[in-house]
Amino acid sequence: MRNFILGILVGIGGSWLFTRETPVGWLVWLLFAAGSVLVVFGFDVLVGSLKEHEERAAWVGVGLFGGLGAISLVAAFYLSI
Amino acid sequence: MEDRMSAVSDQSGIVYRNQKKRYPWWVKSVDEPTIEIDLEKTTPPSIYKSTALVQRFLHRKDYKEFIKRFPNIGTKRHLGVDTLLKTYDHREALVKKMVQEGIPGSTQKDLALAYAAYSLYYDSYIPLEELTERTSFENMTEKAGVQPWQGTPEEASNIIEKAARVLGAGQIGITTVDPNYMYPLSEGGKNAKPLPPEMKYVIMIVTPWLPEGTRRADTGMGFMANRVHTFLEQITSFGLRNFIKGLGYSYTVLHAPWPAFAVISGLGELSRVNRVVSPIYGAGINLYGIVTDLPLAIDKPIDFGLQTFCKKCKRCAEICPVGVVSKKDEPSWEVEGEWNTPGKKVFFEKSKACIAYQIKNHSSCSLCMAVCPWTKQDISVIHRVAKPLSAKFPWAASLMVMMDKIFGYGPTKDPKKLEEWWELDLPAFGIDTTRKRH
Numbered sequence: 306m307r308n309f310i311l312g313i314l315v316g317i318g319g320s321w322l323f324t325r326e327t328p329v330g331w332l333v334w335l336l337f338a339a340g341s342v343l344v345v346f347g348f349d350v351l352v353g354s355l356k357e358h359e360e361r362a363a364w365v366g367v368g369l370f371g372g373l374g375a376i377s378l379v380a381a382f383y384l385s386i
Numbered sequence: 387m388e389d390r391m392s393a394v395s396d397q398s399g400i401v402y403r404n405q406k407k408r409y410p411w412w413v414k415s416v417d418e419p420t421i422e423i424d425l426e427k428t429t430p431p432s433i434y435k436s437t438a439l440v441q442r443f444l445h446r447k448d449y450k451e452f453i454k455r456f457p458n459i460g461t462k463r464h465l466g467v468d469t470l471l472k473t474y475d476h477r478e479a480l481v482k483k484m485v486q487e488g489i490p491g492s493t494q495k496d497l498a499l500a501y502a503a504y505s506l507y508y509d510s511y512i513p514l515e516e517l518t519e520r521t522s523f524e525n526m527t528e529k530a531g532v533q534p535w536q537g538t539p540e541e542a543s544n545i546i547e548k549a550a551r552v553l554g555a556g557q558i559g560i561t562t563v564d565p566n567y568m569y570p571l572s573e574g575g576k577n578a579k580p581l582p583p584e585m586k587y588v589i590m591i592v593t594p595w596l597p598e599g600t601r602r603a604d605t606g607m608g609f610m611a612n613r614v615h616t617f618l619e620q621i622t623s624f625g626l627r628n629f630i631k632g633l634g635y636s637y638t639v640l641h642a643p644w645p646a647f648a649v650i651s652g653l654g655e656l657s658r659v660n661r662v663v664s665p666i667y668g669a670g671i672n673l674y675g676i677v678t679d680l681p682l683a684i685d686k687p688i689d690f691g692l693q694t695f696c697k698k699c700k701r702c703a704e705i706c707p708v709g710v711v712s713k714k715d716e717p718s719w720e721v722e723g724e725w726n727t728p729g730k731k732v733f734f735e736k737s738k739a740c741i742a743y744q745i746k747n748h749s750s751c752s753l754c755m756a757v758c759p760w761t762k763q764d765i766s767v768i769h770r771v772a773k774p775l776s777a778k779f780p781w782a783a784s785l786m787v788m789m790d791k792i793f794g795y796g797p798t799k800d801p802k803k804l805e806e807w808w809e810l811d812l813p814a815f816g817i818d819t820t821r822k823r824h
Contacts, residue, residue: 346767346768349766349767350766350767350768352766353765353766353767353768354765354766354768354793356765356766357597357762357763357765357766358598358806358810359766359793359794359795361793361794362766362768362793362794362795365792365793365794366766366768366793
């Protein structure tokens with residue numbers, strides 16, 4: 306279910322970029338792809354590490370990978386508007 | 387890509403198992419162990435010189451009597467009977483203090499569980515035939531009046547592996563008896579006999595430690611974790627021995643240092659601690675060896691970059707409270723004491739100090755095993771990225787170790803964490819043996 310929801314969200318983001326009136330450049334797509342992968346990865350580290358009872362790893366993981374991913378997605382968003 | 391091939395026979399007629407199914411892609415199957423071995427420099431391993439033997443009896447009620455009865459084997463040989471008796475008294479007082487004061491990780495309930503998990507350990511050195519005869523066991527082959535089970539070596543290895551797994555093993559490795567690595571017959575007890583030629587197949591069983599106990603290493607909870615795997619080891623090996631018997635074949639316990647055969651059968655590589663590290667379970671594993679005449683397809687040693695990784699990592703050496711683990715940059719042929727078997731180029735350990743620390747502190751310590759970056763649960767996706775990276779680029783171990791520290795992996799003595807163990811919802815034996823292999 307977690308991966309399903311993340312997949313839906315990435316799909317919505319991708320569709321939004323694809324349907325922009327002015328086609329977006331390769332850099333935006335690159336940032337979007339990298340950001341999406343990092344956010345999904347960070348989320349998996351969060352959930353997996355909590356299941357391992359490794360709280361610090363969970364928050365460092367989501368902060369590091371999810372944070373970098375969020376920055377990439379925000380950059381992609383600003384470059385596309 | 388020999389490691390990707392199906393079972394093949396070599397010139398001596400030995401059949402190899404299909405190694406592809408054993409491990410993920412980043413674990414390579416190799417023809418020789420990854421450490422340098424020089425049989426010219428070796429001497430036969432000796433169970434009497436080993437530091438491990440006496441650990442098996444540490445918690446017998448008649449421990450003091452046992453110490454006096456066999457003054458020159460194992461730990462007693464190295465520490466001396468008087469020192470050992472004094473250390474034992476110190477430990478008794480320590481246990482009393484810890485329980486009475488409710489020291490986190492070593493409270494009454496923690497140690498009660500640890501001792502409960504230890505209860506089967508007492509039987510480790512009871513002659514196994516005797517143990518088998520003592521129990522109600524129905525030998526299917528005898529009962530049905532048929533010939534011993536027949537199948538190809540690959541089929542035999544497959545059913546042995548499936549039986550071992552269902553009986554509690556995390557993994558098995560199969561190899562053949564190698565006289566170079568066996569204990570002398572004279573150390574096998576009064577009834578020891580040479581192995582008949584047909585008794586040439588060795589089954590090595592791995593029982594993993596429960597991770598939630600291992601990370602509480604060097605406390606009563608860590609001690610419990612260390613003993614749960616031996617509890618499981620006893621059940622698993624006992625069941626597997628009866629399975630072999632039920633198929634109509636013979637077995638005996640492997641009278642040899644089990645880590646050597648674990649390396650040869652590809653269950654792991656020898657690490658900086660001079661113990662086996664598994665690519666799946668890390669350093670937190672226990673081993674058990676059985677010899678049988680059931681013809682089996684055998685395994686090859688493996689290489690997942692550990693020799694290079696260990697040179698760079700040194701986490702185990704840094705955490706060891708008594709400097710047992712070598713901090714050298716390169717492995718050596720020079721042994722640290724008579725407990726080491728020469729003839730291999732490895733990081734030899736100062737076992738004497740290790741055993742003394744364990745007895746004195748009434749813990750199985752195991753900090754080195756808990757801190758090993760390979761000792762992970764593999765639930766988080768990050769391990770499925772970090773392990774292949776470490777295996778394929780072991781020269782970058784320093785970076786992986788830095789990340790390991792930043793992520794906060796390794797043992798804990800946080801009182802809150804120690805007590806929290808009792809709130810966890812853990813699987814049977816605290817171990818997930820369906821660990822990600824691919």
